[in-house]
Amino acid sequence: MAQTNVRTHPPSHTLTRYKSDVSTTAPAISSNIPTEIWRCVFDLVPRSVQLALACVNRACLETYRAIRYRALRLEDYGPVTKRLVRILACVDVLCRDPAIASLVHDVYVRPWDISCESRRKKHHLPFRCWLRINRVFSPSEAEQLSRERANRRARRRITRIRDVLATIPAVRYAIEWDEQVPYPNNFFTQLLEPVLRGTMRETLAHLSLKIPAATLLANRLVGIRFPALETLHIELCIFRADLMYAADFIDDIRMFINAIEDPTRPRLSALELGITSSSYPFDLGLLLQGLVPFRALDRFELTIPFNGTHLHDVAGLRRFLTRSAPQLHRLALCTRRASPAEAEPNSAWVLAALRGLTLPRLLSAELALRPVVGPFELSVLAGWLEAHADGLRSLALTDRQLALEEVAVLMAALNRDTARRLRLRVRRLSAALLTVLAQALPLLRKLDIIFGDIGAAEDAADGVVAFSRALRDQEATYQSWHLARLTLRQPF
Numbered sequence: 001m002a003q004t005n006v007r008t009h010p011p012s013h014t015l016t017r018y019k020s021d022v023s024t025t026a027p028a029i030s031s032n033i034p035t036e037i038w039r040c041v042f043d044l045v046p047r048s049v050q051l052a053l054a055c056v057n058r059a060c061l062e063t064y065r066a067i068r069y070r071a072l073r074l075e076d077y078g079p080v081t082k083r084l085v086r087i088l089a090c091v092d093v094l095c096r097d098p099a100i101a102s103l104v105h106d107v108y109v110r111p112w113d114i115s116c117e118s119r120r121k122k123h124h125l126p127f128r129c130w131l132r133i134n135r136v137f138s139p140s141e142a143e144q145l146s147r148e149r150a151n152r153r154a155r156r157r158i159t160r161i162r163d164v165l166a167t168i169p170a171v172r173y174a175i176e177w178d179e180q181v182p183y184p185n186n187f188f189t190q191l192l193e194p195v196l197r198g199t200m201r202e203t204l205a206h207l208s209l210k211i212p213a214a215t216l217l218a219n220r221l222v223g224i225r226f227p228a229l230e231t232l233h234i235e236l237c238i239f240r241a242d243l244m245y246a247a248d249f250i251d252d253i254r255m256f257i258n259a260i261e262d263p264t265r266p267r268l269s270a271l272e273l274g275i276t277s278s279s280y281p282f283d284l285g286l287l288l289q290g291l292v293p294f295r296a297l298d299r300f301e302l303t304i305p306f307n308g309t310h311l312h313d314v315a316g317l318r319r320f321l322t323r324s325a326p327q328l329h330r331l332a333l334c335t336r337r338a339s340p341a342e343a344e345p346n347s348a349w350v351l352a353a354l355r356g357l358t359l360p361r362l363l364s365a366e367l368a369l370r371p372v373v374g375p376f377e378l379s380v381l382a383g384w385l386e387a388h389a390d391g392l393r394s395l396a397l398t399d400r401q402l403a404l405e406e407v408a409v410l411m412a413a414l415n416r417d418t419a420r421r422l423r424l425r426v427r428r429l430s431a432a433l434l435t436v437l438a439q440a441l442p443l444l445r446k447l448d449i450i451f452g453d454i455g456a457a458e459d460a461a462d463g464v465v466a467f468s469r470a471l472r473d474q475e476a477t478y479q480s481w482h483l484a485r486l487t488l489r490q491p492f
Contacts, residue, residue, distance in 0.1 A: 035066075038059075038063050039063055039066060042063055042064065042067050043067060050064050050067065050068075051064070065100065065103055069087075069088075069104050070103065070104065071104075071105070071107075071108070072088075072107045072108070072168070073108045074107075074108070074110070074161065075110045075112060076112045077112070077161075085160050085161060085164050088100050088104070088164045088167075088168070089101075089160075089163070089164055101164065101167045101168045101169075102168075102169060104168045104169075104170055105170060105171045105172065106170065106172040106173075106174075107165065107168060107170045107173045107174070107200075108174045109173075109174070109176075110175075110176045111176075111177050111178075111187050111191065112181075155186075158186070158187060159190070161190070161191070162190040162191070162193055165191070165194035166194045166197070167198070167199055168198070168200055169202075169203040170200045170203065170204065171203060171204065172204075172205065172206040173195055173200060173204055173206070173207055173208070174207075174208035174209075175191055175192065175195075175209055175210065175211065176208075176210045177211065177212060179237055179276065183212070185215045185216075188211055188215050188217055189217060189220075192217055196220060196224055201224075201226060202227060203228055204226050204228060204229055205228050205230045205231065206229075206233075207226065207229060208234075208235075209233070209235070210234075210237070212237070212242070213237070213238045213239075213245045213246060214239075214241075214245055216245065216248075216249075218248075218252035218253050219248070219252050221253075222255045222256055223255075223256075223259055224256065224259065225259060225262070226260060227265075227267075229260055229267060230267055230268060230270065231268075231270040231271075232257065232271055232272065233273075234257070234273055235274045235275075235276065236250075236253070236274065236276070236279060236284075237275070237276040237278060237279045239278075239279070239280055240280045242280075243282075246282050250282070250286060253287065254290045254291065257271070257291060258290075258291060261292055261294050261295075266295040266296040267296055268294050268296060269297060269298040270297075270298060270299040270300075271297060271299070271300050271301070272300075272301040272302075272303075273287075273301070273303070274302075274304070275303070275304045275305065277305050277336055277338065277339055277340070278340075279310070279339065280339075281309040281310055281339060282310060283310070283312065284304065284311050284316070285311060285313045285316030285317065286316065288316035288317050288319070288320045289316030289320070290316075291320050294324065295327065296327065297324050297327060297328060298327065298328065299328075299329065299330040299331075299332075300320075300321070300324060300328060300331055300332070301331075301334065301366075303335065303336060304335065305336055305337060305338045305339040306336065306338055306347070306368065306370045307338040307339060307345040307346070308345055308348070308349035309338075309339045309344070309345055309346070310339070311346055311349045312344060312346050314349055314353045317349075321357055322357065325360065325361075326360070326361070327361065328361065328362065329361055329362065329364065330362075330365075331359065331362060331364070331366070332365070332366040332367075332396075333350050333353065333354075333367055334368050334399075335350075335368040335399050350369075351377055351380050354367075354380075354381070355384070358388075361391065362388050362392060363391060363392065363393050363394065364392075364393065364395075364421075365385075365392060365396070366398065367381070367395075367396070367397055367398070368399040368400075369381075369397050369400035370399035378406060378409060378410070382409055382412070385410065385413040385414060386414075389413060389414050389415040389418065390415055390418060391418065392414065392415070392418060392419065393418060393419060393420045393421065394419075395414070395424075396422075396423040397410070397424040400425060401425045401426055401452055402424060402425060402426050402427065403426075403427055404426075404430070404432060404433055407426060407433060407436060411436060411437060411440035411441060414440065414441060416440060416441055416442060417443060418443075419441045419444055420445045421444075421445065421446040421447075422437070422446070422447050422448070423447075423448040423449075423450075424448075424449060425449075425450045426449060426452070427451070427452050428451065428452065428453045428454065429449060429451035429453070429454045429467065429488065430467060430470065431470030431474050432470075434471070434474070435474055438477055438480075438481040438483075439477070442480060442481060442482060443482050444481070444482065445483065445484045446483075446484065446485045447483055447485070447486050447487070448487040448489070449487070449488050450489045450490070450491060451488065452490070452491075
């Protein structure tokens, strides 16, 4: 009999059966590469690619979960938030998966108007029929039933969110509020409860609070300690109708900040205080004057409306800065839109706070120059910069467009061998400006310029061409400049 040829491989339409001794288990991501590196790789790819990689093996799934649930934002109670709350409430479903809540590091909560959301919710058909019947015989009772049903639904949602947040060992927690929307006080109380009694109280390192004064929630913060807290940000806003609570609110905030300082293990390294532009003027100096010195404080930032209606007397600010001077490395005095309330302004509060103040370990400074209007104020600022030039490595001058002559005066006050980073606003970007910076700060590594116009010509196109030609003419000057990063921005 003739021998028949035997196929050595199956046809394309058949299935291949592998030997049983060959392992079909998908390999792990890599045993030599740390998980943190794979998380960075996942961060670089789109969300759709992350979802595809999550199906490869268990290691990829865990990496995807760590990225997907790293930051939690709650700004409404829509389908996405409802699904997140259900997922975060699941604990060890398969007895081998870690709780999803343990992967959350950052939590951002912005309360929403629950009453409007409850009115948009459709009732079930039997309840709608009952309401229609009641509206015929008793309209007031029908409205009361609908309102009670909406309130019960809102309370259930708040309770779900509070219970989920209480199980999250977050490292960052931020709670804000829209000043134009009225909120029920119970909403803020429930959202603040996880910080006071939940798991994150022991793990919280960064806390940001913006709560209404009328809620009287600051009283609950008094005496609460956060053993791992390193950064505290507090945004203050007091309306005219809340002036009766202003004194108690400020006093409670002061006692809360002071209680954070642990006598045995000081950890608070950054303190940020801010006042919104819509806030009614009050004396911020009383809060600053009553603060205790923080032995580990490395950075202090103050942001208030630039007209200084909340800081008539800078004695409290100067006292706090003087007591924090031995360990303070970074200082930021920033401004925002002026307060529309009728009050006596104090536009020179920045220079008044800096005049005669010595910070021996200062490395970085961010100063708002909008209150600086004349040559005398500019000379005072230049003198303060010259006194700290030997250690100052980073400088940011914001909120005012400087002329070329003013830039030359301020740059002459800096140490050419120390300054490494600079950010400033100028009226016009020109080659002469870059030449002044290159000659004054030859070792500068990072430069950020916000300019209003470019070149010397009125026409924008001609100005760009003239600016390019001037740069080529000064190429020899820039060759010895150690600048590594240049950012040019024009506000819209």
